[in-house]
Amino acid sequence: MTLREAQGTDRRLSINQATIKYADLATALRVTAEAGVQAIGLWREPVNEVGLDVAARMLADSGLRFTTHCRGGFFTLPDGPERLAALDDNRRAIEETATLAAAGADGSTAVLVLVAGGLPAGSRDLIGARERVRDAIGALADDARGAGVTLAIEPLHPMYASDRAVVSTLGQALDIAADFAPEVVGAAVDTFHIWWDPQVLDQIARAGREGRIATYQVCDWKTPLPADVLLGRHYPGDGVIDFASLTQAVMATGYDRDIEVEIFNADIWAQDPAEVVRRTAETFGSAVSPHLR
Numbered sequence: 001m002t003l004r005e006a007q008g009t010d011r012r013l014s015i016n017q018a019t020i021k022y023a024d025l026a027t028a029l030r031v032t033a034e035a036g037v038q039a040i041g042l043w044r045e046p047v048n049e050v051g052l053d054v055a056a057r058m059l060a061d062s063g064l065r066f067t068t069h070c071r072g073g074f075f076t077l078p079d080g081p082e083r084l085a086a087l088d089d090n091r092r093a094i095e096e097t098a099t100l101a102a103a104g105a106d107g108s109t110a111v112l113v114l115v116a117g118g119l120p121a122g123s124r125d126l127i128g129a130r131e132r133v134r135d136a137i138g139a140l141a142d143d144a145r146g147a148g149v150t151l152a153i154e155p156l157h158p159m160y161a162s163d164r165a166v167v168s169t170l171g172q173a174l175d176i177a178a179d180f181a182p183e184v185v186g187a188a189v190d191t192f193h194i195w196w197d198p199q200v201l202d203q204i205a206r207a208g209r210e211g212r213i214a215t216y217q218v219c220d221w222k223t224p225l226p227a228d229v230l231l232g233r234h235y236p237g238d239g240v241i242d243f244a245s246l247t248q249a250v251m252a253t254g255y256d257r258d259i260e261v262e263i264f265n266a267d268i269w270a271q272d273p274a275e276v277v278r279r280t281a282e283t284f285g286s287a288v289s290p291h292l293r
Contacts, residue, residue, distance in 0.1 A: 009281045010289045014039035014067040016217065016262035017046060019280060020273035025050055029062040031274040035281055039065035039107075039258040041215075042100060044093060052096055056103035066104030067258045068152070068188075068215050069097040073114035075136035076129040076166060087136060090114075091143050098147040109257055110149045111214045113188050115156065118163040129166040134176050137185060145184050152214035153177055154188035157196070159229055170194050170203040177212055186214030189250060190262070192221055192233050195241045201249050208253020216250050217260045218243065218288055226266070233263045235279060237287035247291035259288065 015032045017023075017040065023031065025046040032040050040062075047055040047069075059066060072093040077083040093112055101110035116133045119126065137151060144151050153173040156165035167173050170187060177185040187207055194200050207213045220239030225232040236243060261280045268276055 009036035009038075010285055010292075011038055012258050012289075012292060013037050013281060013284050014041055014065070014258040014260040015277055015280060016041040016068070016070070016260040017043045018070065019261055019263040019268070020276050021264075021269045023273040025055060025058060027273060029058055029064060031277050033062050033064055034274065035277045037064075037277060037281060038105075039067050039260075041068040041070065041260045041262070042066065043070045044096065047096060047100070052099055056099050059100060060103040063105055065106070065258060066100050066108040067260055068109070068111045068113050069093065069100060070113045071115050071154075072112050072151070073133075073154075074117035075114075075133045076117035076120055077132070078120060083132075083136075087139055090136075090140055094140065094143050094147050094149050094151075097149045101149075107258075109215070110147070111152050111186075111188075112144070112149055113152050113154050113215065115154055116165045116167040118161065118166060126161070126166055130172070130176070133167060134179065137176065137180065141180050141184050145181070150183060150214045151185045152188040153185065154190060155193055157193045169197055169199070170207060171197075171199060174203065174207055174210065174212055178210070182211035186212040188215045188217060189213055190217040190219075191241050191243065191246055192217075192219050192262075195221060195246065201245065204246070204249040204253065208250075208255070213250065213253060213255050215257065215260060216247075216255060217262045218247075218284070219261055219263045220287075228266075231264050231266050233265050235263065235268075235283040236261065237283050243287045244291050247288055251291065251293055259284075259292075
């Protein structure tokens with residue numbers, strides 16, 4: 001038993017459901033709670049498999065806090081039926097987020113994580129795509145405000161700019177969010193995506209001043225990357241990310257919410273989810289917990 005295990009699992013750790021991707025909702029809730037973890041971030045697909053009302057009851061029965069809902073976004077389509085359908089789907093995601101946050105234990109947060117979307121097929125207009133992200137968030141802002149949900153723009157590493165997210169830096173996310181109240185639109189600070197940015201510490205401080213850090217997510221970066229770079233995430237401490245400087249910067253803003261571990265890794269997904277949660281808690285305890293206050 002490690003020292004961290006002897007002392008108990010860090011109370012601020014949240015397991016993002018993507019870390020145990022192949023566990024159904026019931027299993028994800030059970031193994032998270034059994035490991036002594038107090039919070040979970042959910043994904044729309046497992047929730048919709050059982051239905052929102054059932055998922056909310058299951059979450060309430062688990063006693064876990066709810067930290068985020070993944071995911072909304074994909075806003076870069078040009079005007080037309082597909083864009084309207086995407087906006088409607090995001091409105092449903094906002095409703096889901098509000099329902100699940102209300103069902104979670106005290107301290108739950110109604111945060112919907114947004115992935116901006118990549119370049120439309122055949123397009124090279126990166127600037128225009130980013131403007132459509134801003135416009136889409138504007139179309140959803142009243143829905144989010146009315147539901148008490150914060151839309152968290154998640155910048156993704158630039159290697160995803162063409163196919164997943166034209167928002168690549170925390171600064172870009174904050175520039176878009178600046179048009180809206182901070183309780184309506186914030187940012188997701190994910191170490192995997194922003195660790196490389198030479199301006200990241202200044203932008204974290206800016207996010208704090210503006211009240212925009214909706215969620216802090218952690219996992220590690222290790223090379224070589226797999227053929228599918230989406231699956232290149234690792235347990236905290238297994239790679240090259242400096243969790244001390246990033247975590248201390250986030251904590252210096254006064255961030256007091258839970259911290260999610262979100263891992264996309266085929267080898268980790270293939271393991272027993274209970275073991276993955278145990279290992280996640282252990283690595284979080286050694287790589288992240290010492291820098292919390």
